Amino acid sequence: MPKYVSDKLNALIITTISSFLVPFMASSVIIALPAIGRHFQMDAIIIAWVSTAYILTSAALLVPLGRFSDIHGRKRIFLTGYIVFFAGSLLSAFAPTSSLFLLSRVVQGLGASAVVATAVAILTAAFPKHLRGRVLGINAAAVYFGLSVSPLLGGLLTGQLGWKSIFLVSAALCLAMSVATALVLPEYGETRKERFDLKGTIIYAATLTVFMYGLSILPSETGLWLIGGGICGGLFFVWWETRSAFPLVDFRLFRRNRVFTFSNIAALVHYSGTFSIAFLLSLYLQYAKGLTAEKAGLVLITSPVVQAVFSPIFGRLSDRIEPRLLSSAGMAVTSIGILALSFLEADTYLAYIVVSQAVIGFGFAMFASPNTNAIMSSVDRSSLGFASATVGTMRQLGMTLSMGMAMVVFALVMGKVEITPERYPAFITSVHIIFSIASAMCFAAIFASLSRGNIHNKTVREATGGDSEPRP
The missing domain is CATH 1.20.1250.20 (MFS general substrate transporter like domains)
Incomplete structure (x- = not known):
């Protein structure tokens, strides 16, 4: 098999497995929330933050990490994402307090955002345009399959081995994917000589976090104020980016x-x-x-x-x-x-x-x-x-x-x-x-x-x- 063909096949296999793992690892935690809440003696609001911390972190960093990968190489960011997710999963399994557990979910969200931001880009770069729909369809099927089986497998792991087993399995899978990525995935993206818009990233991440958190606590008055603040921050972000030599967006x-x-x-x-x-x-x-x-x-x-x-x-x-x-x-x-x-x-x-x-x-x-x-x-x-x-x-x-x-x-x-x-x-x-x-x-x-x-x-x-x- 020619090397460029095997490289494409490797890219398809690794990104497809990634598209299964990330939604599976994220969604399987939902079924374990009652057990996690009992273990750390969390109230209902803190339990909600187990999911919210992950979602807000991953959403706020997707675009910055996607742009960063365009500049510094997609494989590098993809691999780093798995290593960070591995660390977050281990921290989740062994966190002694609820505060450290919530911090571990932020770390997992950071790792997931790096993987998600680059997986489809790698797949798109690996295949010519007349084949992209086919491989993106396979990628989407992996996402939905992960979502389909996560409640069943998450419930099985929680019921038979305890809620920590979900994070330990996640850590093992992330470690395996890190090794596979490092060994067989080529770099689909050239490094570019341009600066990364760090100030724009801070404005963007803060604005999106405030806006999405406001949405999550509607219809409270605080939620409305936060949404308004997010909109104002968004307008300021647009103003900033139109004046940046190397804009994030x-x-x-x-x-x-x-x-x-x-x-x-x-x-x-x-x-x-x-x-x-x-x-x-x-x-x-x-x-x-x-x-x-x-x-x-x-x-x-x-x-x-x-x-x-x-x-x-x-x-x-x-x-x-x-x-x-x-x-x-x-x-x-x-x-x-x-x-x-x-x-x-x-x-x-x-x-x-x-x-x-x-x-x-x-x-x-x-x-x-x-x-x-x-x-x-x-x-x-x-x-x-x-x-x-x-x-x-x-x-x-x-x-x-x-x-x-x-x-x-x-x-x-x-x-x-x-x-x-x-x-x-x-x-x-x-x-x-x-x-x-x-x-x-x-x-x-x-x-x-x-x-x-x-x-x-x-x-x-x-x-x-x-x-x-x-x-x-």
Whole structure:
């Protein structure tokens, strides 16, 4: 096998395993939260910070680390991310206090952001444009497979070996991936002689952290003030970046690149409309339907399993069919599936919920891989790390917006009360409202998706002679 072919295969295997491991390691912790809370005697707010510390750290550092990898080499940042995640996992397993445990989650978030910011960039750089949709579809399938099995494996590890086993397994996997990356993964990215915008990074990270934390505590007054502060910080960040010789975020890319801009907007809206679905259905199935956590988990794996099956198919199709058409159709299918869930009642058949989830999963698969293909194919090789990180940031921000919207509706309809049988009607009303809003958001985003423009006229020309096979 020629070396450049084996290098591509190695890049595909390593980034695909990474795309499975990071969501698996992040999501499997959720099932262990009650056990972690009991061990450290945490109250409900501190328990929430176990996930929040990880999410905020990874979201705030995705774009800076993506840009840093464009300058200093993607393999270097990718490998460093795994080493940092390894250290954070060990610290989590052996942390003697809740404070050190929360610090370990920040360390894990730092490591995860480095891996996520560079994995898709490495994969995109390794393959020519006419094959990117296919390999990005495989990558997306790995993400959804990780999300599918994490509740089951996380529950098994916690139940049989204790919650620390999740972090010890994570540490072992990170160590193995670090060795594999160091030995067989080539460098897909040349170092560049430009400065890293450290001041811009500090402004960006602080602004995004304040904004996302404000969203996470809505509808409190503090949350509104923090969101306002985040918006002001964002405006200052734009002002700063437009005057920087080496900006962290080149806003000219958003102004001049229609495909990049509208594809990211579509991703943001899509995740804003879909992320809270599993959260809402988990509550609905366990409260309104009276299912156990295990049975509810089996119902909830429907959507990610469908996504894992169909993502490679639609990724491959996006190499031949315009991604904007596939993604827009996927957005429409997702909107229909969410709309179906807006009619849930206490006596709704489980089969109806499973079919609705399958429709959403199918639409998600039709949207996500082609949309990522469009984003990554719309920028030159020198900006692949930034583009990859932007995709991850849109996902994280959309997830936070989705949960913030759900919390606001719950507060307005139910108030800050426990979900008890006498409040089930108000709870179901809240679910109706949230799913209706989410469906409308996905429907509106269809038009942003359609407006992005085509990429294949350029891609076909490059794949047939204008752009040579990328070599390490």
